[in-house]
Amino acid sequence: MGNKRLASQPNNAVTVTEASSSTPISAILSDNILSVREGMGGSSDIIIRESLFAATGKPMAVLYTDGLVDVTAVNNFILRSLMGEPEHIPAEQDPLEIMKAYTLAIGEVKQVDDMAKVFHHILSGDTVILIEGSVSGIAASTKGWKDRGVSETSVETVVRGPRESFTESIRTNTALIRRKIKDPNLWIETFQIGDITKTDVMMMYVNGVAQPTLIGEVRSRLKQITIDGIFESSNIEEMIQDQQMTVFPTLYNSERPDVIALELLHGKVAVLVDGTPFVLVAPALFESFLKASEDYYHRIDISSLVRVLRYIGFLIALLAPSLFVAITTYHQEMVPTQLLISLSAQREGVPFPAFIEALMMEITFEVLREAALRMPRTIGSALSFVGTLVIGQAAVEAGIISAAMVIVVAITAICSFVFPSYDLSSAIRILRFPLMALAASFGLIGVFIGMLLLVMHLNSLQSFGVPYLSPFSPFEFDKQKDAFFRFPFKALFNRIRVEKKTR
Amino acid sequence: MRHRAWLLVLLLMPMFLGGCWSRRELNELSIASAIGIDRQDDQYLLSVQVVNPSSIAKKQGDNTTPIIVYSAKGVSLNEAVRRLTSSISRKIFFSHIRIVVLSEEVAKRGIAKPVDFLMRGNEIRSDFTVLIAKGDSAKDVLGVTTPMEKISANFIFNALEVANKEWSPVASVKLDDLSNLLLGTGMSPVLSGVRVVGDPAEGRLDQNVKSATPPVRIQHTGIGIFKQDKLVGWLNERESRGYSVLTNRVRRSSVHLVCPEGGIIGIDTSNVKADFKGKIIDNKPQVWVDVQYQGNISSVECPIDLSDPSVLEQMNHQLEAFGQTNMEQVIRKAQSLGTDIFGFGLELHRVNPTYWKQVERQWDEEFKKLVVHLQVKAMITGTGTISESPVRKMEEDGL
Structure with a gap:
């Protein structure tokens, strides 16, 4: 869609690049320089250094994008060696061959044959060398822009375990994974997605452990993507997930190299996207969103306990407000007498029905949460102060909201933060509201029918061909070792070896 | 696809079993804690002890009384319940009844009829204790204020449970057991007696709970024995x-x-x-x-x-x-x-x-x-x- 719109404007960069894609490199250096200048609209960050190639005495041009290259590398290993006095160089050879064989002191060097490639290399931080009389050029890898550096995880924090997280640079990210799995079977396939952004997307898997069908499926889905721009792995996620009509995430993402490495060892496929620290993992099952990397770093007893706690937290976060509304408005006989008296005393003088009360509180909480995310960090404390005061105290004291409802909403809010994955908690946030409406209009019957529909929906989901609710449904006895409870690490790794053998 | 649609319809249908019309907000309910049944002028005199939540739950507690006893007469018990609504602003909610007190006269005339009423309604649970007001009217028993337990029905219920385990001469009989015995043969029911020690009129006053030795109190006393459904004597x-x-x-x-x-x-x-x-x-x-x-x-x-x-x-x-x-x-x-x-x-x-x-x-x-x-x-x-x-x-x- 975007493509069409852009294509209709002739002066757009896209059309220029598309036009130049068929253009071969001219033998006349000045023509090439001109087409680069024009192609880029004379952008000031494109540096074109014209000089003479000392070995043959021919004019050459060194092209790179300022800011994307490591300037010292360009100066020391390209300019100095190309312009410096040559030693023992057979002058009769092709100048490009001489460069590659004798003068360029750069590791990764590629020959480029058309202008589109020239543009691409320049814009990805490589240095392109064009020489008079030659219809190809050389692209030397000199990528060296400022990036954030490996820092501590900010989303998935742990008490015990590695603290490093991925960065925005895809090379750093692949390196971080390679450092965990030093095996030649860790394979990477690279794609370029995004007609304009030409974002590097890499698919990573352990060959021999990951199912070939899964690898093929991910590959083909990645290849089918046609879009102008990719900025985050979620863009990819949206386009390769099995089903659009669901609130549940069917791809897992993590910013932790250790999580990704473990998933790769479990036969999954990782998708890395340049420019984002969040790496995708496919397939992702319901249970993967309730596992934290830390589960594997603590003792099994506490890990299992915490994991069970997360499942309980899931149910509370999903159901607490709706159950409260249903029970207090339809099934008062179920509440213990003392509690009922206390609840009914709190409701004395509250002007709204329980459902409206719950809805108001939930919305207030969601608004607070969103506001806390969006506003400048410096005024954050003011917001939380106002939030707690307004919701926690004033509303109850004014008799607009009953204290029990504040407790229920607070418990719900806290429980929605126990998941290691933010994606699942957003799914629950969405589902909470329809369940509350069902509870308010049909009581517990409504809630249970809602749950029934939810389970049916979850059962219908798949992630890259794997049923979403497995290993619970379909029940896989063997995989229970790492579902509700975590079995010893040894047991988990035996599993991988078995999988490897059977293939 | 058609199957799926049918499944959805089937799932949605039971929702109307509940439905908005049976919705009751908590502040539209009066929670009843005890029922008393007397005979007066050849009619039933039904007394209901209703809890006043705001007096009980608030930390300080306002000065209103924690329990209120409403009474109404009726030829049938249901009629009496309906008549009660004319003197009370909210719907009486009977699911949390702890005790039912029958007057001695009612017990002597036969408890089958009141028990039938209590068992038949779907709102009343059958896990409460049935007692006989020995000497006093059931209404008087319900009206006595008790210290510690602000709801006297709870006091009577808990005291009986404790006494039943720790001190033998009482019998806590739940409605279930009572109706089973009445319907079956081979065992006759008994019911524990309860009476007001002191002047019931004084016991209704707030002062009663402000004294360290409350002048009026409720006591469990003796076991009444039944032949068929009629009280014939006391142990x-x-x-x-x-x-x-x-x-x-x-x-x-x-x-x-x-x-x-x-x-x-x-x-x-x-x-x-x-x-x-x-x-x-x-x-x-x-x-x-x-x-x-x-x-x-x-x-x-x-x-x-x-x-x-x-x-x-x-x-x-x-x-x-x-x-x-x-x-x-x-x-x-x-x-x-x-x-x-x-x-x-x-x-x-x-x-x-x-x-x-x-x-x-x-x-x-x-x-x-x-x-x-x-x-x-x-x-x-x-x-x-x-x-x-x-x-x-x-x-x-x-x-």
Whole structure:
């Protein structure tokens, strides 16, 4: 869609690049320089250094994008060696061959044959060398822009375990994974997605452990993507997930190299996207969103306990407000007498029905949460102060909201933060509201029918061909070792070896 | 696709079983905690004790009274309930009833009709205790304010539960059990009595709970025995104790025995167990009752040597005799009234159904002739945390 719109404007960069894609490199250096200048609209960050190639005495041009290259590398290993006095160089050879064989002191060097490639290399931080009389050029890898550096995880924090997280640079990210799995079977396939952004997307898997069908499926889905721009792995996620009509995430993402490495060892496929620290993992099952990397770093007893706690937290976060509304408005006989008296005393003088009360509180909480995310960090404390005061105290004291409802909403809010994955908690946030409406209009019957529909929906989901609710449904006895409870690490790794053998 | 649509329809249909129309907000309900049923002018006088939540739950509690008793008359109980609504602003919610108090007059006329009403309605649960107001009207019992428990129905309910376990001469009977007994044969129901000590009019006042020794209070007293559904008599304390042991109601109790040299010894009994064995001999029913007591000495108020086994042996005998007389008394009383409150009939039904078929109709008459063999065994096992009594030391020093 975007493509069409852009294509209709002739002066757009896209059309220029598309036009130049068929253009071969001219033998006349000045023509090439001109087409680069024009192609880029004379952008000031494109540096074109014209000089003479000392070995043959021919004019050459060194092209790179300022800011994307490591300037010292360009100066020391390209300019100095190309312009410096040559030693023992057979002058009769092709100048490009001489460069590659004798003068360029750069590791990764590629020959480029058309202008589109020239543009691409320049814009990805490589240095392109064009020489008079030659219809190809050389692209030397000199990528060296400022990036954030490996820092501590900010989303998935742990008490015990590695603290490093991925960065925005895809090379750093692949390196971080390679450092965990030093095996030649860790394979990477690279794609370029995004007609304009030409974002590097890499698919990573352990060959021999990951199912070939899964690898093929991910590959083909990645290849089918046609879009102008990719900025985050979620863009990819949206386009390769099995089903659009669901609130549940069917791809897992993590910013932790250790999580990704473990998933790769479990036969999954990782998708890395340049420019984002969040790496995708496919397939992702319901249970993967309730596992934290830390589960594997603590003792099994506490890990299992915490994991069970997360499942309980899931149910509370999903159901607490709706159950409260249903029970207090339809099934008062179920509440213990003392509690009922206390609840009914709190409701004395509250002007709204329980459902409206719950809805108001939930919305207030969601608004607070969103506001806390969006506003400048410096005024954050003011917001939380106002939030707690307004919701926690004033509303109850004014008799607009009953204290029990504040407790229920607070418990719900806290429980929605126990998941290691933010994606699942957003799914629950969405589902909470329809369940509350069902509870308010049909009581517990409504809630249970809602749950029934939810389970049916979850059962219908798949992630890259794997049923979403497995290993619970379909029940896989063997995989229970790492579902509700975590079995010893040894047991988990035996599993991988078995999988490897059977293939 | 059509299947899916049908499935959805099927799933959505049961939703209308609930539906908005049965929605009630908590502040539109009056939670009833107790029901009292009296007879007045040949009509039922239904009293409902309603909880005032804001007086109970708030930390400070406002000065309004925690319970309110509303009464209304009606030829039928349901009519009385409906009439009540004219004097109360909210819908009365009966699911949290703890006790139902019947006046003695209602009990004497037959409790089947009130029990039918209580069992039939779907809102009233059947796990509350049924009691008889002994001497007073049910309305008076419900109106007495109690300290500690702001809701007097809770007080009456909890006090009975505790007493039923710790002190034998009461019987906590739930509506379930009562209706089962009324519907079945072979065992007649009993209900515990409750009465107001002091002037009921004074007990309704707030001042009652502000005194350290409340002038008006509620007391559980005695067990009323029924023939069919009519109250025919009351058991006194010793008979009640015998009854509780025979029906395995009591877990623990306290007994005092007399020392040979005068003075008393207190015994805490525990693990009291009674076992029936019925047999038909020559077409005459006989029942063997095995009763076991275990006891611990809780206080010694006489010079006695507890380390002497013969002393304990002698005390065992005393305890056995005590239990035996209680039980004989209560059996005699029940037989004279012709109502089998122990469930001997159930036992005979179990061991010999053909015999039971013959006598089922006239069991009350047969029961009068029933031979009951009592076998009581007592075992005093513990002497408490001290062996030698300070009392004995005193007396020895005195010599």
